[in-house]
């Protein structure tokens with residue numbers, strides 16, 4: 001039985017490679033429940049964690065960890081244990097991992113690297129990097145580009161009241177909608193600069209394409225003759241990049257595909273401490289070691 005029929009048998013989708021980033025585990029914004037469902041639904045040979053996977057180690061106040069976060073971590077370790085090539089490329093939110101990169105550290109089968117290189121089944125050489133090295137080009141980007149129509153409509157409503165007050169106080173009218181439009185335009189331009197900078201860097205280094213994350217904006221397009229692939233995020237959207245057995249690349253939008261909603265907030269209120277999380281990881285590595293010792 002080949003990988004594809006085996007996966008179908010288990011009701012899973014077989015990919016050659018899966019790329020995820022910007023999951024921000026450890027923060028309330030992480031859509032850990034959906035991410036766990038996604039990870040359970042796939043089989044792959046390569047799993048690339050393209051940065052900002054675990055967040056909040058340094059900032060105590062933003063730490064959040066529930067059963068779904070735990071499940072995601074366990075699923076990643078399970079993939080590594082079952083022989084999947086798991087590569088972790090730290091981003092700027094998990095940059096404390098970067099200092100361990102020179103040690104060629106491998107924890108529970110997860111390899112830590114600053115960058116990675118991946119050759120697709122059809123021979124495309126891809127550079128894999130988080131992307132924050134090109135932050136200077138997006139410094140002024142506003143998140144407004146990600147806001148949907150409803151936020152815009154709401155803002156216009158607020159604008160009406162706001163200006164009602166302004167006019168009554170003798171101030172001239174100030175257009176929030178014009179300001180918002182300008183912000184969106186600026187954000188779109190910043191994203192474009194980011195994409196161009198990464199694509200140009202990859203081309204200069206002889207790659208056919210680049211896989212990155214960081215700006216929470218999934219994309220797959222040609223930029224100046226190079227394939228620009230952004231696997232998106234699991235905070236503002238639930239997106240991943242996947243490579244099929246024949247090398248065909250696909251952006252997976254988990255929410256759209258499964259008709260889910262992003263408006264639902266996480267339900268659990270309990271948070272495990274960082275120490276408890278580390279302990280649980282250590283325990284699962286131990287179990288792992290014991291199992292391989294028995295084998």
Ligand SMILES: [Mn+2]
Pocket residue numbers: 051052091092093130132213214215
């Ligand atoms: Mn980042």
